[in-house]
Amino acid sequence: MIQLQELCRDFDVGEEVVHALDHVSLNLPAGEYVSIMGPSGSGKSTLLNILGLLDTPTSGSYTLDGVNTSRMDDNELASIRQNKIGFVFQSFHLVPRLSALENVELPMMLSGNDPKLRRERGHAALERVGLGHRDSHRPSQLSGGERQRVAIARAIVMEPKLLLADEPTGNLDSASGREIVKIMEALNDQGLTLLVVTHDPAIGERARRQLKFKDGRLELDSGGAA
């Protein structure tokens, strides 16, 4: 599913060059459940951004689903993000003026799907996260856990292969956090590749495979033959 080879990402900070990712090589098969942990500044968010095609590596190669992404233009990258990758963010990033269903429909709207199909699949996605009865609620009328569930529904409505979650429980109390993790694990059981970036060891240790980063290097890989 994902192959990284000698991946580097440098940032110019004033005069200095910071190596956010320093020669990372990694191989993640489809259906994997991976947690990425490490202190802040260790490069885990940078890795997630590159995996999500929101950022491009300085050097090295990233192959997703057998396709090398390094020479793609903006439109091709956008299309892959749309069809193969789902994002879940720490702060949910729901559009406040849209209802739960409309938020879930957003990716399908951008891809130009028929409104009827959108409603059906959007509603189905909300059902999958247990919010089938909240279609018309606005984000402000939902609890934090419910908002994150809407965000997950939005991430899976295009049936992606890869779900990237950046501190998905960071803004939630532990009860709703556990619920969110369970929902994502259930999706993983159905074959979705799941990558979770987290500070929280209790959540990180649930993953079948755990990666620990420090100073841009992969320090520990619990289950990989990378």
Add this chain to the structure above:
Amino acid sequence: MRVLDCNKMAGGALVRYPGRTFMMLLATAIGVSAVLVLTSLGEAARRFVTAEFQSLGTHLVIVIPGRSETSGANPSMMIAETPRDLTIDDARAVSRSRHVVRLAPVVVGEASVSRGSLEREISIIGTTPEFREIREWKMRLGEFLPNVTMERGAPLCVIGAKVRTELFGIDPPLGQWLRVGDRRCRVSGVLAPEGTSVMIDVNEVVIIPVLDAQALFNSPGLFRIVLQATSREAMPLAQADAKRIIAERHYGEEDVTVITQDAVLSTFDGIFGTLTMALGGIAAISLVVAGVLIMNVMLVAVSQRTAEVGLLKALGATRRQIIALFLTEALFLAALGAVVGLLLGYGIVAAMRTFYSTLDFVPPLWAAAGAMLVAMACGIFFGILPARRAADLDPIQALMGR
């Protein structure tokens, strides 16, 4: 992304930030209504002047002594020659043209007019009864110089409505004697009051037979010959006849200027049309200012919604889609503002018509259409920069809300 969805997203954003939307609508609306109000002012002036000239009479041709040179005048000629007078005999000769229905010689001047101890300095017109028919003046009392012709004078006069009240008060004026300059004449009629007609205030005038006026001012020359052609088509023919006949009488020299009402009308029409366009252009500047405001507010909108833009990018929105979203928003604002501006503009113009009914205020259609187009063009033009800025946002930074 479907067009309808794009419109819904953009429209939703406008509803979400009503204060901002209202400000931009207002700016555009003021611009558009300014165009409407100013052009309707110019248009009203044009109509007013046109109507004034039409009120001179129908199918008018006017003979003016002296040649107005429009090309290549020889300076020595201008010094050597004084224009020959236009005379009653000229007028009589022109009146024989078959394209002329009626004709009136006109002499103008000023003289003191008195009745008893009341005396006033008043404009005097010397002419014949045909003049009233040509100008389509109505009589309040009596007759307009009965039995007077180009050959026959009479000690008679016709007075304007204001002259009557000032000199006669409530006394009946008909048949009373007035002293005009050094001559005495009887009042044969009073003109019906009217609005100011071009050059002459009909209410403040004393009209006497043309021969008497020539004697009064001691001058054989005429100020104008005014004639009415048989039809609109005959106007140029009558004009040519008048030119030819007078030239023959003046030893082959074309020393008069003959203008037609149409020519004067179209000249004024052109002048006021241009003026109206210029006013519209000036007002359109306010539309550009509104455009700049739209740009600034859209830039603020982009930075307010960076997180949303970042999210859309993460969800697979292309650059074009994001540009389309923000451009649509700017275009909606401009279009809505233009519509509000149209309503506002027509409202103001209607109010102007109510409060100042002398002028016929109507915004010209081209101004309304032009203002709409310019408003939309400004919306697109000034929407491009913010839309591009949104499309260029780095999704990572945007999602972090930086």
